[in-house]
Amino acid sequence: MSAENKEAQDTEVPQILPLELIDKSIGTKIWAIMSDFHEFVGTLEGFDDFVNIVLSDVTEYDVSKKVVSKKSKMLLSSRNLAMLVPGGDGPDF
Amino acid sequence: MDTEEQKKTTNSVANYLSGITSSPVIVKLNNGFEYHGILSSIDGFMNIVLEKCSEQVGSKVVKNYNELFLRGNNVMYISQA
Numbered sequence: 001m002s003a004e005n006k007e008a009q010d011t012e013v014p015q016i017l018p019l020e021l022i023d024k025s026i027g028t029k030i031w032a033i034m035s036d037f038h039e040f041v042g043t044l045e046g047f048d049d050f051v052n053i054v055l056s057d058v059t060e061y062d063v064s065k066k067v068v069s070k071k072s073k074m075l076l077s078s079r080n081l082a083m084l085v086p087g088g089d090g091p092d093f
Numbered sequence: 094m095d096t097e098e099q100k101k102t103t104n105s106v107a108n109y110l111s112g113i114t115s116s117p118v119i120v121k122l123n124n125g126f127e128y129h130g131i132l133s134s135i136d137g138f139m140n141i142v143l144e145k146c147s148e149q150v151g152s153k154v155v156k157n158y159n160e161l162f163l164r165g166n167n168v169m170y171i172s173q174a
Binding site: 034036038040045046047048052053054058071072073074075076077079080 | 104105106107109110119123139165166168169170171172173
């Protein structure tokens with residue numbers, strides 16, 4: 001890497017950090033997709049350092065996008081969490 | 094970003110967990126098994142101890158346990174029943 005390039009990279013600050021995006025989504029609808037294609041849609045209440053997330057008014061979808069269950073509040077483990085879509089309405093829309 | 098806001102968000106997970114201990118919960122594992130029972134304790138690994146717990150596969154009760162330990166790595170979610 002040339003000195004110029006390095007300098008360009010050092011001065012270039014990302015507009016928004018990944019977790020900032022999630023932090024900004026607190027209190028709004030979010031769509032969580034697990035690595036096995038299970039999906040959850042709910043209001044993001046918060047998250048921790050591992051991105052375990054607390055959701056309220058949750059709808060759970062199975063791999064074929066069928067509604068499996070509705071829960072008032074849940075803690076979703078980050079272990080198999082693949083993707084979070086802020087403002088996502090889920091597979092129905 | 095690292096101070097107030099972060100604290101609020103991290104607390105929400107801890108708060109949720111402390112708020113639901115000794116109340117009825119549903120725990121779903123990554124293999125699809127569900128456990129309905131009373132949450133007696135949970136730790137940072139999401140290791141969970143349930144009391145008076147029923148094991149459900151495809152919404153059919155297959156077994157009942159008076160007390161049960163679930164290792165955290167298998168847990169997909171824990172929710173209020």
